[in-house]
Amino acid sequence: xxxxxxxxxxxxxxxxxxxxxxxxxxxxxxxxxxxxxxxxxxxxxxxxxxxxxxxxxxxxxxxxxxxxxxxxxxxxxxxxxxxxxxxxxxxxxxxxxxxxxxxxxxxxxxxxxxxxxxxxxxxxxxxxxxxxxxxxxxxxxxxxxxxxxxxxxxxxxxxxxxxxxxxxxxxxxxxxxxxxxxxxxxxxxxxxxxx
Amino acid sequence: xxxxxxxxxxxxxxxxxxxxxxxxxxxxxxxxxxxxxxxxxxxxxxxxxxxxxxxxxxxxxxxxxxxxxxxxxxxxxxxxxxxxxxxxxxxxxxxxxxxxxxxxxxxxxxxxxxxxxxxxxxxxxxxxxxxxxxxxxxxxxxxxxxxxxxxxxxxxxxxxxxxxxxxxxxxxxxxxxxxxxxxxxxxxxxxxxxxxxxxxxxxxxxxxxxxxxxxxxxxxxxxxxxxxxxxxxxxxxxxxxxxxxxxxxxxxxxxxxxxxxxxxxxxxxxxxxxxxxxxxxxxxxxxxxxxxxxxxxxxxxxxxxxxxxxxxxxxxxxxxxxxxxxxxxxxxxxxxxxxxxxxxxxxxxxxxxxxxxxxxxxxxxxxxxxxxxxxxxxxxxxxxxxxxxxxxxxxxxxxxxxxxxxxxxxxxxxxxxxxxxxxxxxxxxxxxxxxxxxxxxxxxxxxxxxxxxxxxxxxxxxxxxxxxxxxxxxxxxxxxxxxxxxxxxxxxxxxxxxxxxxxxxxxxxxxxxxxxxxxxxxxxxxxxxxxxxxxxxxxxxxxxxxxxxxxxxxxxxxxxxxxxxxxxxxxxxxxxxxxxxxxxxxxxxxxxxxxxxxxxxxxxxxxxxxxxxxxxxxxxxxxxxxxxxxxxxxxxxxxxxxxxxxxxxxxxxxxxxxxxxxxxxxxxxxxxxxxxxxx
Numbered sequence: 001x002x003x004x005x006x007x008x009x010x011x012x013x014x015x016x017x018x019x020x021x022x023x024x025x026x027x028x029x030x031x032x033x034x035x036x037x038x039x040x041x042x043x044x045x046x047x048x049x050x051x052x053x054x055x056x057x058x059x060x061x062x063x064x065x066x067x068x069x070x071x072x073x074x075x076x077x078x079x080x081x082x083x084x085x086x087x088x089x090x091x092x093x094x095x096x097x098x099x100x101x102x103x104x105x106x107x108x109x110x111x112x113x114x115x116x117x118x119x120x121x122x123x124x125x126x127x128x129x130x131x132x133x134x135x136x137x138x139x140x141x142x143x144x145x146x147x148x149x150x151x152x153x154x155x156x157x158x159x160x161x162x163x164x165x166x167x168x169x170x171x172x173x174x175x176x177x178x179x180x181x182x183x184x185x186x187x188x189x190x191x192x193x194x195x
Numbered sequence: 196x197x198x199x200x201x202x203x204x205x206x207x208x209x210x211x212x213x214x215x216x217x218x219x220x221x222x223x224x225x226x227x228x229x230x231x232x233x234x235x236x237x238x239x240x241x242x243x244x245x246x247x248x249x250x251x252x253x254x255x256x257x258x259x260x261x262x263x264x265x266x267x268x269x270x271x272x273x274x275x276x277x278x279x280x281x282x283x284x285x286x287x288x289x290x291x292x293x294x295x296x297x298x299x300x301x302x303x304x305x306x307x308x309x310x311x312x313x314x315x316x317x318x319x320x321x322x323x324x325x326x327x328x329x330x331x332x333x334x335x336x337x338x339x340x341x342x343x344x345x346x347x348x349x350x351x352x353x354x355x356x357x358x359x360x361x362x363x364x365x366x367x368x369x370x371x372x373x374x375x376x377x378x379x380x381x382x383x384x385x386x387x388x389x390x391x392x393x394x395x396x397x398x399x400x401x402x403x404x405x406x407x408x409x410x411x412x413x414x415x416x417x418x419x420x421x422x423x424x425x426x427x428x429x430x431x432x433x434x435x436x437x438x439x440x441x442x443x444x445x446x447x448x449x450x451x452x453x454x455x456x457x458x459x460x461x462x463x464x465x466x467x468x469x470x471x472x473x474x475x476x477x478x479x480x481x482x483x484x485x486x487x488x489x490x491x492x493x494x495x496x497x498x499x500x501x502x503x504x505x506x507x508x509x510x511x512x513x514x515x516x517x518x519x520x521x522x523x524x525x526x527x528x529x530x531x532x533x534x535x536x537x538x539x540x541x542x543x544x545x546x547x548x549x550x551x552x553x554x555x556x557x558x559x560x561x562x563x564x565x566x567x568x569x570x571x572x573x574x575x576x577x578x579x580x581x582x583x584x585x586x587x588x589x590x591x592x593x594x595x596x597x598x599x600x601x602x603x604x605x606x607x608x609x610x611x612x613x614x615x616x617x618x619x620x621x622x623x624x625x626x627x628x629x630x631x632x633x634x635x636x637x638x639x640x641x642x643x644x645x646x647x648x649x650x651x652x653x654x655x656x657x658x659x660x661x662x663x664x665x666x667x668x669x670x671x672x673x674x675x676x677x678x679x680x681x682x683x684x685x686x687x688x689x690x691x692x693x694x695x696x697x698x699x700x701x702x703x704x705x706x707x708x709x710x711x712x713x714x715x716x717x718x719x720x721x722x723x724x725x726x727x728x729x730x731x732x733x734x735x736x737x738x739x740x741x742x743x744x745x746x747x748x749x750x751x752x753x754x755x756x757x758x759x760x761x762x763x764x765x766x767x768x769x770x771x772x773x774x775x776x777x778x779x780x781x782x783x784x785x786x787x788x789x790x791x792x793x794x795x796x797x798x799x800x801x802x803x804x805x806x807x808x809x810x811x812x813x814x815x816x817x818x819x820x821x822x823x824x825x826x827x828x829x830x831x832x833x834x835x836x837x838x839x840x841x842x843x844x845x846x847x848x849x850x851x852x853x854x855x856x857x858x859x860x861x862x863x864x865x866x867x868x869x870x871x872x873x874x
Contacts, residue, residue, distance in 0.1 A: 088751055092711040095752070099710075100518075126399020127361075134399065135438035139517035 022167045026083040030155070031168075031175035034085065038097045039105075039179060087158040093151045100147075103140055112137055114185030114192055119173030120145045124185055124192055148172070217241075231257040251284070266292040269300070282307040291319065310334055323347030324366070341371040348392065360401065365392035382415030391432070406432035406443070414456075424453035438514035447473040461486045462493075475506035482536075495536040504528045504551070520708055523556025528565065543572040551585075557710065561589035564597075569604060577605040580612055588617075592658045595619050600626075607633040620658065621651035622667060628674065638708050641677040646670070647690065666727045668692045680705040682714070695722035695740070711752045718745040722765060735778025736804075740768045743811070755816060755855075763811020763826060772839060773804045782810070782835055783846045784861060806840030814858075821853045 104121075107113045112133075114124045121141045123129065129137050152172060156165040177186045180195045187193075219238040224231065234254035256267035267289045274286040283306045291298035298320040305314045312332040319326040324346035330339045345366050352362040369387035373380055392406040407430040414423035429448040434441045441448065454465035463484040470478040480497035484490060501507045505527040516522050528551035535543040551565030564586025570579040584599030596618030602611050611629035618624075625646040632640040652664040670690035676683045682704035689698045703715040725737040743762035748755065764772070774782075812835055813824035825833030825848055832849035 088705075088713045088749070088756070091751060092706060092709070092713065095711050096709075123399070127395040127402065129399070131402055131404050131433050131435040132440050132442070134402070134435055135440060135514045136517055138438070143518035 022161075022164055023083045024167070024171065027168060027171040028175060030083045030085050031172045032179065034094060034151070035172075035175055035179045038094060038101050039181075040098075083155070084158050085155060087154060089154040090151065090158060093147050093154060097144065097147050097151070100140060100144055103136075104144060107137055107140070108181065108184045111183075111185055111194075113141060114187060115176050115180060117173065117187045117189070119169060119176045120148060122187070233257075256289075268292055280309050291321070321346070322350035324350075324368075335376045336374065337376070338372070338374045340373075341369070343370075344368045348394070360394045360396045363393040363395065364405070365394075366390045367392075380416070383413075385412045386410075387412075400435075400437035402435045404433045404435075406434055408432075408443075419457070419459070421456040421458065422454075423456060424451075426451050438517070439511060440514065441472075441510065446475070447471065468497075472510070474503045475510055476501040476503075492536055492539050494538075495534070497534045497536070499530070499532040499534070501530045504530050504548070520557075520559070520710070524560075525554050525556075527552045541573065543574075543577075545570050559591060561587070563587040567599065571604040573606055575606055578603070592660070593619070593655075594658065595624065602629070619647075619650055620654040622647065622649035622669075624648075624650070638677075638680055638706070640679075642674060643672070643676075644674040645672045647672065652692070664728070665730050666693050670696070675702070677704065677707055680707070682707060692723065693727040694724040695720070695742075697721075697723075712750075714748075714750040714753075716745075716748050718748065720744060720762065722768075729778065734781050736775040737773070737778050737810075739770050739772040739807075739810075740765050757816050759813075759815045761811065761813040761824070763813075764807075764809040772807045772809075774807050774810070774836065774844075775804050776802065779805065779836065779844060779846060782812075783848075802842050805842055805844040806838065807844065808837045808839030810836040810846075816855055819855050821855050821858050823848060823851050823853060 104113070112123060112125075112129045113121050116122045121144050123137055123141055126134065149169075152168045153162065153165050155168050156162050177195075180186055182195055184195050185192050186195060217238065217240040219236065221237075222232075222235045224233050225235060226232070232253050232255075234252075236250075236252040238250040238252075240250075251270065251272040253270035254268065256270060268291075270287070270289040272284040272287040274284065276283040276285075283304075285304050287303040287305070288300050289303060290300050301316060301319045303314070303316045306312065310333060314328075314330040316326070316328040319328065324344050327342040328340070330337065345368065348362040348365040348367065351367070367387060367389050369385060371383060371385050373383035375381045386409075388409050390407045392403050392408075395402045408427060409430070410425065410427040412423065412425045414421050416422075427450045429441070429443040431444050433443070449471050451467075451469040452465055453467055454463055456463050463486060465480075465482040465484065468478070468480050468482065470476075477500045478497055480495060482495035482497075483493040485493050505525065507530070508524075508526040512526070513522075513524075516524065528548055530546065530548045532544065532546040534541060546569045547567070549566040551562055553560065553562040553565065555561065562585050565584065567581070567583040569581040569583065571577070571581070572579075580601055581604050582599060582601050584597075585595075586597050588595040588598075598615070598617045600611060600615055601613055602609055604610075609629075609631040611626060614625065614627050616623050616625045623646075625648065626643070627646065628642065628644040630640075630642040634640065647668055647670050649667045649669055652666045652668055655661075655668065656664040668690055670688070670692075673688055674685035675688075676685070682702050684700065684702045687698045687700050688702065689696050698719040698721070699716050700719070701715065701717040705713045707714075720741065720743045723741045725739045725741050728741065729735065729737045741762055742765035743760065745758050745760040748758040748760075750756065809826045811826040815822040815824075823833065825835045826837050827834050829847050832847050833851065834845055834847050836844065836846040838844045
């Protein structure tokens with residue numbers, strides 16, 4: 001039986017049709033990055049974009065390393081590795097959500113609001129919210145939910161896959177709960193649980 | 196009830212034909228029209244005496260729907276008189292039971308005569324309070340009076356279990372006086388005092404907290420219409436009607452309404468309504484409500500007066516502005532407004548105001564000394580103009596002097612009716628056209644066209660907190676449209692400034708009215724006079740011309756994210772080219788230059804100015820880094836200034852990549868470093 005040389009095998013691998021899978025791991029990473037940034041009390045300035053922290057020689061070394069890895073790893077896997085969050089709309093939404101978080105934080109802590117199983121916010125028990133705060137709580141929750149939906153769509157659009165919105169939403173749903181602070185409420189099945 | 200009771204007695208007590216001392220009669224059960232009496236015993240003694248002693252005992256009385264839960268037990272009437280077609284029970288006792296509660300023994304009496312019957316029930320303990328009920332029937336007419344004290348809302352909640360709200364705390368006292376003929380009620384008066392009422396609707400959209408108020412309702416039926424009037428005054432506590440929150444106490448809040456109610460059509464016609472919330476507003480009006488499945492405001496005409504717009508806006512307007520661009524707006528002044536509402540929608544509006552002051556926490560807009568009248572109708576054929584004047588109008592940091600606008604507002608749009616020139620920063624700002632089209636749940640469409648004439652750059656730079664500039668700015672602003680979150684220019688926007696001009700093309704924007712606007716544009720800069728540009732500039736003086744471009748400019752929240760720019764001496768520029776020592780130092784420092792030391796240490800420090808052939812600097816901003824270029828490439832970098840004449844000076848930059856934030860910092864403080872040399 002004729003043996004296929006290793007080099008030819010790599011070439012054959014390189015010819016495999018590229019399948020763009022939803023980058024689940026990258027989406028989780030992105031979700032964590034965005035949520036942590038929104039929920040950070042001393043957020044990083046999002047705009048203008050920060051300059052590269054790498055020196056020129058480091059960039060060159062990493063670029064060649066990257067090329068070498070790409071030659072060995074199958075293209076399908078490579079396509080799964082990244083999810084961009086670089087668009088004006090995403091930055092716009094992050095700024096708005098970051099600003100709103102200062103108002104949402106005491107409501108999470110007081111238990112007035114909680115994270116639903118789908119990652120959106122809900123007023124857990126409207127009657128427990130003091131009357132004078134009730135309108136503000138309702139408006140904040142509605143505005144935050146609207147921005148979350150827009151953010152998921154903006155991330156999907158920024159990656160050229162508007163159809164990924166459902167998967168992004170689902171990834172974020174788990175990460176909002178994962179990044180919830182102790183004492184916050186989240187929905188698990190039909191019931192509310194406190195973290 | 197009295198009639199049934201009387202009928203029952205007549206059935207149970209047979210005619211007396213023999214002189215008996217005592218007669219007793221028992222029946223296990225008697226049922227009529229939903230009323231069920233169990234274990235009835237009547238004992239009549241002293242039949243031969245002048246007055247009889249009658250004892251009536253009923254073990255249990257079940258009432259018809261909807262009172263089927265109530266049971267009267269151990270009914271006893273120990274002082275009973277029956278003579279000359281007259282029945283009198285003066286010391287009756289009974290207990291009332293239900294699944295949720297039970298009343299201790301309560302006292303009752305009745306007096307039944309041929310044409311006049313009375314019934315009294317006192318100290319009935321119900322829902323934590325006590326009731327006194329008295330009824331009288333004269334011929335066909337009857338009256339009923341109920342006095343209730345200290346009714347506990349928690350008990351009421353258990354008793355009534357209302358679906359639309361949950362009663363939590365508070366007490367109710369009321370007095371009801373009703374009258375009617377046969378089974379029909381003809382009128383009533385209800386006075387109630389509610390203290391510390393706490394209730395919630397299931398959705399939380401309507402709620403009261405420790406609310407105390409008095410209410411008086413008077414109604415009578417005439418020609419099949421209920422005519423009614425009500426006065427309600429809030430005394431203490433808080434009320435939430437989504438999204439409005441009212442806190443009573445020091446504020447006088449009262450409502451007076453009168454109207455009629457057609458129960459067949461389920462339609463309420465409110466002839467007059469008066470609402471006073473001092474010191475916020477007074478409302479007068481009339482309305483028609485349809486209460487079929489939902490409450491629908493069929494028609495209303497309402498007048499609102501406010502001598503304190505600050506309170507009015509804080510209580511009644513701000514709740515609607517939450518999480519919108521109007522959130523931080525506060526208003527003060529006087530207002531008079533007339534509204535017309537048809538089928539739940541605002542149909543027409545006329546608002547007059549004066550001493551208007553408007554401030555915005557985000558500094559987007561400010562008005563001082565505002566006055567005018569705004570007329571609006573939800574009708575495209577509407578033609579009544581509106582006027583708005585002010586002593587000061589500020590949009591972001593830009594102030595407009597005393598002036599006014601005449602416009603037409605109708606349906607969802609506002610259109611400027613005549614060309615208006617406004618005093619603006621020592622010059623004029625002329626609005627030739629303005630059109631605003633509101634969109635539900637979205638940013639509005641806006642069209643604008645205007646002119647700038649001799650606007651002082653000194654005042655403009657001061658207003659925008661820029662480095663002081665001199666000269667003036669003029670130009671025509673072509674038609675600008677903001678539609679579907681996109682800004683477009685009909686033609687180029689050219690501004691004449693520093694004896695040259697700046698042309699803006701490819702203008703685009705999204706989220707212009709949000710707090711994170713994104714703006715894109717291309718700018719062409721032609722023959723600006725550098726002497727004018729730098730004469731009052733701390734940067735240092737330069738003579739000559741400056742041309743260039745800023746292309747693919749993208750601003751996010753007014754900060755540049757990307758552009759490709761070049762500013763330099765134009766070709767064929769025959770003007771005098773001189774640059775001051777200060778300007779050389781500062782230009783050198785932009786690229787991180789070390790000109791300062793060299794200039795001060797060398798013979799060049801003897802010269803105030805230098806001749807130059809060309810100067811220029813380019814920047815391609817991308818991913819936070821500025822890729823710098825100069826007038827020409829040199830072996831080791833790029834020339835920012837090439838010398839001309841004597842003494843000759845060249846400024847060369849070596850570092851071609853600069854972090855944008857570092858560049859901004861350098862421009863800010865104009866510092867020096869060792870990365871640029873002057874030779």
